Amino acid sequence: MGTQIRSMVSLLLMFFLILTVPVRAQRTPTETPTTKFTFRGFIGNQSEILTTGAATIKTDGLLRLTDRSSNVVGTAFYHKPVRLLETNGNSTNATVRSFSTSFVFVIIPSSSNDGGYGFTFTLSPTPNRPGAESEQYMGLLSAENNGDLTNHVFAVEFDTVQGFKDTVQGFKDGADGIGNHIGINFNSLASEVQEPVGYYDNNAPDREEDFQLQSGKPIQAFLDYDGPTQTLNFTVYPASLKSRPIKPLISQLPVQNLSQIVQEEMYVGFTAATGRDKSSAHYVMGWSFSSGGDGPIAETLELSELPRAPPNTAKNRGYNSQVLALIVALSGVTVILLALLFFFVIYKKRLQQEEILEDWEIDHPHRFQYKDLYSATDGFKENRIVGTGGFGTVFRGKISSSSSDQIAVKKITPNSMQGVREFVAEIESLGKLSHKNLVNLRGWCKHKNDLLLIYDYIPNGSLDSLLYSKPRQSGAVLSWNARFQIAKGIASGLLYLHEEWEQIVVHRDVKPSNVLIDDDMNPRLGDFGLARLHERGSLSYTTVVVGTIGYMAPELSRKGKSSSASDVFAFGVLLLEIVSGRRPTDSGTFFLADWVMELHANGEILTAVDPRLGSCYDVGEVKLALVVGLLCCHQRPSSRPSMRMVLRYMNGDEDVPEIDDSDWGCSNSSRSEFGSKIEGYVSSEKGSSSIASFSVTRDSSSSVISGR
Template identity: 50%
Template sequence: MVSSIALLFLVLFLTSSARSFADDFIFSGFKRASNLSLDGSARVTNDGTIQLTNETRRVMGHAFFSSPVRLLDNQHGSSSALSFSTIFVFDIITIGTGSGHGLAFVMSPSKTLPQADSGPYLGLFGAGNNGNSSNHVFAVEFDTAYIPGMFNETNGNHVGIDINSIISNISTPAGYYSNDSNKKVDLDLKMGKPIQAWIDYSANTRVLNVAIAPLSVPKPGRPLVSYTIDLSPIFKEYMYVGFSASTGKLVSSHYILGWSFRTDGIAAPLDISQLSIPQPPSASSSSNSSSKALAIKIGDITFIATLIVVGTAISIFFYLKQRAKLAETLEDWELDHPHRFRYKDLYKATKGFKETELLGRGGFGQVFKGVIKDTGEEVAVKKISNNTRQGIREFIAEIASLGRMRHRHLVELKGWCKRNEDLLLVYEFMPEGSLDTLLFDGKTSATLSWQQRFKILKGVAAGILYLHEEWEQVVVHRDIKASNVLLDSAMNARIGDFGLARLHEHGTNPHTTHVVGTLGYMSPELSRTGKPTTSSDVFAFGALLLEVACGRRPIEPDAPPMQLNLVDWVTECWARGELLGAADPRLGKFYDGEEMELVLKLGLVCCQSAPEVRPSMRRVIRYLNGDENLADDVSLVFSERESVNLASGDSCNSSCGIISTSSLNKGR
């Protein structure tokens, strides 16, 4: 009996472990979708469909799910692609003869596809990067144009698999296999009626299957395309998923009506009855409009003409005045750095940096909510003023480099703008605000649960590990704190504000000596050396661990003397054997005691005064995940020789001695 129960728990554990990387979402229409990123000609229509292109020549449109999804499993020492499944309904509407050029389901490391071009490139690639292995782009194209002798196309109505290139690895005429007769039925992609598509990739068999059919036909048992490929070398650990479409000399409107996606499983089916069907634009011409125009009296024409002239003059005056207000002069070196926004675009996005759009302010500037007009994307714009003394050219060079980082627990730094003495940083907008606000703002309606807090802490740890070890350079954030931890719509933690971050190569030491940071989070060695390191980030994370668990700020000026410094107070609680007494009283008893104890102890371990005894972020994550026992490594982390016996009454703060092993054991 016992062995049967143990086996059951083992199966459940393995099943949950296999599902730990799963991402899934479903859109039965997009009218209220807030987690989409659109650019180019893409927009969400009033009916709730995504219109990627319209009847405009040589345009392209992209629509991505805002957050990246995990597509590589790195747990076993080697990277292997995860299984994924997606279902979507698309509609290609063409007015007149000819169409162009088609749409594609795409997976990319970035939501902004570099060098992408319209026309036959479908908004995926361009002549400068087509075929480059560094693209790391996977796409399934639904192409409605044919260029003889190019791109491995079978005809002007085909489905193809594209790997880093618009030249398809495999291409086949569009159609589906009947479930009744198993015979292929031709399907016109541009017939102006919705078509459902299924794309499934198995990590075990490394087989990619693609099927399409009209809405009235269930999923075909036999796929249109079945292609064996290992996507592991193509995928990055985190990728963005979405759609791309383009027009050329000929035009079509490309629509996405609904979309379901899942990793490590089968995507949920779409409810077809909830989808809005786009209608072809009606030919709008009135045969009697000219006759009505001729009926206008000469006097009325003169009056209208006068109004037009006066109105035009006034408009030109205000236009020139506004243009002068928004004018900016670029230095030559600014053109060498990517991710630059135009000042007037950010000015319009934030309604002229209006007070009503202000999200917050701090020592380094103000943050405004903005909506980029061309894409409808929500952003946060941080405005830093009087920054000329900080070496702004080098600063922007680093910001441009940081803009290439992508991780699900980092706020995406989308770009920058410099105007006179103002530096503006453009970030992804986080709808749930900062962790600091949710913890301490009395206006919030509910207290963060322990499950939410523990999930947030693990997310922050994963983001810091990426900065320290997993990106191409070592990034020392220098200002890890609750107000720089932002939360997306699913309450996932994202580390923001890289305005203080500094880069250096792996294996080298950072060279900056300018002390910055926030009191309570700054490690004691910074006041002596002025050199931030990954270890000083670990100290700040330790303070954050205690802050989240205790519901107290690292420094409380109005608190009693023994509670002024959070590290000191938790240390005293531990030494008295009352560690859980430091838990946030707002949680009551609704928390996991073992997790709470782990977080409090780990916070003190990270906040040791000697940087060499603090754990790395990789070890911190192993502690949080339960892969290593913190108690097992106490003797390695703490030195009895340098200890201070708190039980004897000696005072200690975050800048003095190291906690003794005996004190640790007593507090367990």
């Protein structure tokens, strides 16, 4: 009976084992281990956080990874390992499971402009980092194992110092240049991906806002990894924002490195370090984590539910408050004294520049301020000089930012031959005239003893330079067509002066150096310092002969009488000079008009043409110009044509009359008389020269400018 009972018990035990073993075999493969925790502060959870080194949980609930001591390391890991590797029974095809984490942190540097070195969020095979070093290794790795594939470490680094690893990667942080960036690291401190710290504004998703990790203010971070798609997204932003940015700072797809790093069980946590010269306090205010399941999302941490942020006690490096107060006071006194000195100098300078206006100044507008001219010519520097002469100096200037708005400033010095009377005469005459073949006088200025006239800047310089200086320098000869058009332009300008303006203007110094050529090769008659104005119907007389030898009419030496006819004589000489390329006289007995008249009488007038022209000229126009020039050089003023007739001859509107050779020329005695009477009052034009690229002439020293 006992034997039967024992048999029955044995059968029951075997039956029970058969039933229970299959049940356990069926449950094991369906198990899905998950890890999920949320720490809103760390008081009461000390047993769940494993800390080493400088890391500690404070009584206020904050997890402090490091204080601001030098060369310290601190780590803090969740006390249980997390299963992140999904093998599915085959270790060769293991995949990393989805996980998500969020944490709020604060970094407080030692001073307002110095701190380091940062911290990491880490997946580690161990709940600590034995052998890890401080400074740039952030308590995560060391010089020996940095980059070793056996580390099995994944980290997100929050780097606040630009160290050697940044240099190796060629990373230059544009935000502040001291390593304020986020990096994604695999087994190494050399980041696979890195970005300057910032976030994308939800209201403007393409606009990235930068901010500082070492601000001393709470900052929230999110790290989400989706296992099926191998997508890693990271977002960081100031915890004071009302909502999480939709667009992550870093988004990587796929992250294949992670499957080679993650082991079957990993620990999650933080590492941080300081350096010898740089240090910061690193705090974690709250932390949530979730792994396994379908798309785990870590809980968002509300700032109001977390412990109070640590006080920002970063010290400002510099002087103490008393020293700073003294520096500010002294600086203020210095600024006040300098300001008073500045205003005193300006006031004194203005007093010195104040001038009593004379009657003629009140009647003539367009007065320039001396300070504006001083600025336009860079203080009348030497490199602005474009011409010099007996009257003074001509400077090139610019009165606006436009490159075309340039001026020429003729500065008449006190010891110049051209005095105030001639200065006023030029303003009175040229200042009211307006013609395309006259230089445009833009204004004037009288400053102390300096007299200044302001003209348009004419870059091609004078006719004198185009006839003589430039051919010698570059070999470029003024063409006949250009010469003929220039001659007609000068005639048009003189016609305007003699007949078309409200008063008669006698220029009294017509010569090539007083004719300026603009960009379109149009002539402009200038330098009206010797000009005289008189009403129509009245006669003009002078007490002293003025002009330039070679261009002065014979009657000037005998009667001292200048008129429009004397201007016609000078134009005639100028016209012959344009055709022949020869100056009107020399140191001997040569006189251009006599020489051309002699060639005309002998039927050889074309011999007078400038040989540099070769055969490149119109014979009819050349003969016309030479004959008109001779008519203008007639000894008797009454026999000279008016400028209106001259222009009609040159335009072909009137036939040129024959020249009576016996009645035309001056006798030797008259020329001798002319030379003796003008001695001491005029100087020769020979040897004078023009400087190209300015709008007034430089050889006024060859003209008498005193006595009217």
